[in-house]
Amino acid sequence: MPKINLLTDPMIIHGGENVYSPSDDSFLLIDYFKKIITENHFDGIDIRKIKNILDLGTGTGIIALLFQMVKLKNPKFNPKIYASDILEEALRCARLNEKANKFENKIKFVRSDLFKSFPDNLKHVFDVIVFNPPYLPSFQSVKEKNNTTKIDYSWDGGEHGNDVIIKFLDEVKNFLNMKNGCHVYFISSDRTDLRELNEKIENKGFKNNIVGKKHVFFEDIILNRLNLRES
Numbered sequence: 281m282p283k284i285n286l287l288t289d290p291m292i293i294h295g296g297e298n299v300y301s302p303s304d305d306s307f308l309l310i311d312y313f314k315k316i317i318t319e320n321h322f323d324g325i326d327i328r329k330i331k332n333i334l335d336l337g338t339g340t341g342i343i344a345l346l347f348q349m350v351k352l353k354n355p356k357f358n359p360k361i362y363a364s365d366i367l368e369e370a371l372r373c374a375r376l377n378e379k380a381n382k383f384e385n386k387i388k389f390v391r392s393d394l395f396k397s398f399p400d401n402l403k404h405v406f407d408v409i410v411f412n413p414p415y416l417p418s419f420q421s422v423k424e425k426n427n428t429t430k431i432d433y434s435w436d437g438g439e440h441g442n443d444v445i446i447k448f449l450d451e452v453k454n455f456l457n458m459k460n461g462c463h464v465y466f467i468s469s470d471r472t473d474l475r476e477l478n479e480k481i482e483n484k485g486f487k488n489n490i491v492g493k494k495h496v497f498f499e500d501i502i503l504n505r506l507n508l509r510e511s
């Protein structure tokens with residue numbers, strides 16, 4: 281199967297004190313997408329059927345920018361790319377990186393806490409949704425002092441590390457285009473409470489496939505791909 285020859289990663293020039301700098305989790309996703317997007321398929325889905333992709337929690341915009349780069353390389357891959365974040369500062373920074381990569385005004389940006397501010401016309405349109413969420417349990421000291429900062433949005437997943445992912449799972453189906461087959465990718469860690477998370481995945485009618493893993497310092501970072509369970 282012909283591969284898309286993507287040697288370079290998006291150029292991330294702009295950051296900010298509250299914006300997550302791409303790290304091992306970001307590159308677990310990037311490397312996976314470089315491997316599974318071929319001339320005719322996106323992880324098993326006919327590439328021409330992928331019309332809309334969402335990079336949720338975009339940070340510097342790195343994942344959305346990767347998809348824009350693939351579009352340049354493969355004319356059969358022509359989805360609209362959306363990128364959202366809860367932080368205005370992240371979106372500002374992602375727009376600057378979009379410009380630095382010469383894709384000015386190509387990505388559609390939405391500021392939103394998960395899907396709360398998404399307009400109705402984005403319901404049931406996404407063939408692929410990617411979320412590298414905050415997935416680590418809160419530090420007790422930060423919680424006790426009640427001194428969370430905006431950068432905590434990048435890693436703080438609440439008491440068991442899965443608060444944001446669980447809220448995401450509650451809503452994600454409303455935004456998926458379930459007609460042609462669709463993929464939801466998200467990152468978790470062996471520090472995240474996976475028992476509770478797996479229950480939620482089951483209850484929401486998804487099957488989880490672990491498609492990547494990387495050991496970094498104190499944790500295993502896990503790349504999950506959700507697909508709709510056939511009923």
Ligand SMILES: C[S@@+](CC[C@H](N)C(=O)[O-])C[C@H]1O[C@@H](n2cnc3c(N)ncnc32)[C@H](O)[C@@H]1O
Nearest residue numbers: 300302306337338339365366393394412433434
């Ligand atoms: C781990 S960073 C990932 C950034 C980027 N996608 C990457 O892979 O480098 C998590 C991102 O999710 C955003 N985020 C956290 N909670 C969110 C929420 N409820 N809704 C939308 N974005 C959120 C953070 O602001 C941050 O940019």
